[in-house]
Amino acid sequence: MFRFINLAAIAITLIAAIVLFRVKYEATDFAGEVAKLRTGIASERAQINVLKAEWNFLNEPRRIQRLADQYLDLQNMDAHQIVTFQELSARLGRQESIRVERSSDEFTGSINTPEQ
Amino acid sequence: MKQTLKSRLTKTGSPSGMPDAVGREGQRSRAAIAICLFSFCFLVLAFRLTSLGMSEPEAAGWGVAAQAALTAGRPDILDRRGEVLATDIKTPSVYINPRQIVDVDDAVERLTSVLPDLDTEKLRQDMETNRAFVFVQREITPRQRAMIHQLGIPGLGFLEENRRVYPSAETTSHLLGLVNVDHEGISGIEKYIDGTGLSALRSAGFTGDRDQTPVQLALDLRVQHALRQELSDAMEMFTAKAASGVVMDVNSGEIVAMVSLPDFDPYQQEQALEDDRLNRITSGVYELGSVFKTFTFAMLLDSGLGDLNSQFDATQPIRIGSFTISDFHGENRVLSVPEAYTKSSNIAAARMALAVGIDGHQEFLRRIGMFDRLRTELPESAAPLLPRNWARISTMTIAYGHGISVTPLQAVTAASAMVNGGFHIPPTFLPRSPLEARELSRAVIQPETSNQMRYLLRLNAEEGTGRRANVDGYRVGGKTGTAEKIVDGRYDSTRKLNTFMGAFPMDDPQYAFIITIDEPHGIAANGGGSTAGFNAVPTAGRVIARIAPMLGVTPSFDDRNISAGAILASF
CATH class of the missing domain: 1.20.5 (Single alpha-helices involved in coiled-coils or other helix-helix interfaces)
Structure with a gap:
């Protein structure tokens, strides 16, 4: 044992x-x-x-x-190159309603084309 | 244990014969002593093992301690968009422990095969000393490190050292400042960071790792670059001695860009000590000349003693003793307030200040922060220079910016207050929201006066001395100043400090700026003039044309009818 x-x-x-x-x-x-x-x-x-x-x-x-100066043909931006959505719709010549929303720092836009 | 053993022995022991009993008694006590001894030894061993097991492995020797001291890290510095402005890079350094060097000649020969620039004589001497640590070469490349490691020389080691690098070099050197060899901030934001508790952390030994929260600044590197480049172009074009500029958010007090030329290379620290390279924006005080009229006009309008329709007699120069106050653009007639502003009339400004009086004038200038040293996060600052005896003549000359010297940063801070609704906001180099700024601000002029000042500033850029800064779309407003510098105690009409101070866009001001060009020369291309309108103003115009899109200022064209077909031509 x-x-x-x-x-x-x-x-x-x-x-x-x-x-x-x-x-x-x-x-x-x-x-x-x-x-x-x-x-x-x-x-x-x-x-x-x-x-x-x-x-x-x-x-x-x-x-x-x-x-950029050496190799590219770029220029400084001109204020005329910036357009708003409203101006865009004038250019498009149609009656789309353009909506722009701003949430914090992001802009989002949408174009609603009316039914033809 | 001893007790049980004894009792067992007693039980099993033979009850017979004395001599036998005595012998057993002796055996028993000897056994007991041995047991005690062994138990004690094992207890000691067990205790020692436990204590060893509990203790942390000790960081071995001097090498590790030296390493910790050298790698003391600093937080990265970022601009407002997260671009790195300053960071630490670890670079290896090679050292020897001469006591462990076996074959000096062999070691020298092999080391110089990788690092051919080494001084062999000195190296040999170093190896023969009895010290335990000698640097062979600091800041070697990782490749060299690998090669030296391959040599397998005993007694050779590597330390990682932190090096501070500034990717944007001169562009941000005044703002960021410098660190010394011990990695401590000695100027600029670097010093400010140390002041916020980093040095305390460091002395407590908590800065070894590099997981420190980066410090974010309000600066925008793109804007900073654009400002610097335009200023340096202007300096070259007008063969000027120096140039400086600062852009401030009028609603938050954030400094978005600050440039002072000539600046310095952060890798050549001795440059930073040259007098000429001081930060003119925060540590230089200047008589800013006519830009000060902005404050004089605001004072008049705010005091209620005059309004935009008030008339001031500028028919003839003011004579006080031997001193004459006359106008550069002499109109010799009675001027309304807007006329006096756009013609930059010294006489009218002097009369306005007199109308308010010496006490009122002093009180107003104190209110807009002209009397006190303006302190920011930057350790560099300068106190304004005020007249020792403030006489009537002082008030009259200070009305048009002579007799008082302030830093450009003080001026731009006051200019922000002129256009943002009347709030004097202490400038900052760290991010700040308009709400936080509002809590720190003081109302110094009425909102109505601020509106009138916007009108005057805009008017001056439309038809006054600031025309050349009127960038299409960005509604610039501003006031020029062409101040003769004092040379040997007299005003020298050939040496000028030209300034343009203003804000944009004037219908909803977002940014205030001041541009100074020191001792510019006239050039044929723009008519040969050397007043601010010919150099500081167009420079400001170019700066604004470049930075306004970056800053997200929406352009608008008053003359452009949005619904008209005519605009299509501009696409």
């Missing part, structure tokens, strides 16, 4: 020790992986930041203007 209990206890101890050993190493591995991923994320972030900065360098208005 005692022998059986002792053997069982020894077996349980051994199994527990083995399991614990493996779990510990697994945890260490995972911790290493977490650290690696963290470093990876940090370096990706830094990379993204560098790219963002570069994007802003490339899109800097002064640079865009220089390039």
Whole structure:
């Protein structure tokens, strides 16, 4: 009886020790992986930041203007180029009702063509 | 445990023979001592293990601490539309720990193969010292870093350092300011950010990560660029010494653009210290000349002592002692208020100020913020220069803008109040809603006076000195100023500070502006004149034509009949 209990206890101890050993190493591995991923994320972030900065360098208005002056035949916008929807309907020459709505910063418009 | 063991031993022990009993007694006590000892040892071990298990792994050594100090981050700075104006970039730096260098010659040779610009002698000396940390080269490229890493030299390491970069460079340099080598703001918005608690965070060591909320400004980078470019073109065209401009939202007090030329390259910090490159908008005070008449006229109309139909005698110059006040565009007749404004009559302005009186004049100027240093988020500011003894003559000259020096920002803030219904709103470089602005504002003139000022400003741009700024569609209104500068204590008629101050669109003012051009020269193309109408005004016109569409100002053409077929031709 005692022998059986002792053997069982020894077996349980051994199994527990083995399991614990493996779990510990697994945890260490995972911790290493977490650290690696963290470093990876940090370096990706830094990379993204560098790219963002570069994007802003490339899109800097002064640079865009220089390039536009050099390669494009664009001019500054003139106030006459901006028209309202009402003026559009005059141009279309029809009696559409034009509706413009403003929700926060977005303008939306719709043209209802009357039934012919 | 000890107790149970003892009792068990007692129970199982043999009851016979004394010598035997004594021997067993000794064995028992020895066993007990051993058990105690081992139990104690295991307890100590268990305790130590638990405490180790509980403790966080310690950040190892000086390298990590140095890293934390160097990567202290600053928040990004964005413009009102989210464009990045300033950000941090991590750049690697390579260092050595000389104590760990095994083969100096080999290390020097291999390092210089990647970084050929290194001073080999100095490097060798550095490697032979007994210090634990020496920078080899700061701010290397990621590629160089990878190559050095490949060399596998023991005792070599990398640190990531934060570098502050400004994608728009000169365009925003005055506004953003600078940071020093320790990444602390030393001027401009950068310094303001430090003042809002960043430095406290930093000293507590909380700024290592870069997940800081970016700081958004009211500035619009596109508008800023357009303003800067037009000013720099104007500076070149009129061979001027300097130029500056600021655009302010009259309803919220937000500064949408602010340029002062010559400006400086944020990567050449020593430039920023040159006197000529100061921020003229916030830290320079100037006698602004005739633009000040705007305030004099507003004062008269607001006081109720005169209205738009009042007449002022400008038939002859005013003489006080040896001093004469005369008109540049001399009409030599009696002028109505609108005439006096569009002809920019010094005599009429002086008479208006006298009509209000010295006390009333001072009180009004104080009300519109001309007496106090205007403080904003920017650490740079200048106090106005007021006459030491405010005599009648002071009031008369100040009526047309001489004898008082203020910053252009003060002037534009007051100009906003003239057109926005009479509210003096402290300017800000951070986003602010008109509602918030209303709470901070002070009513300085009556809404009715503000309406009259709009009329006068618009009139001056339609038929007065501001004609060349009358951009089709944007209803510009403004007042010119051509102020002779004081050189060695005397007014020098060859050196002028030309100004155009106003707002648009005049039927519902949204933006106020001031443009100054310092010491411009006449050019043949526009008749050779060197007063503000020939340089500051057309420059302002070009600026407004460019920025008004960006700012979403709806153009309208009074002369254009919407239902008429004639407009179709303009598509």
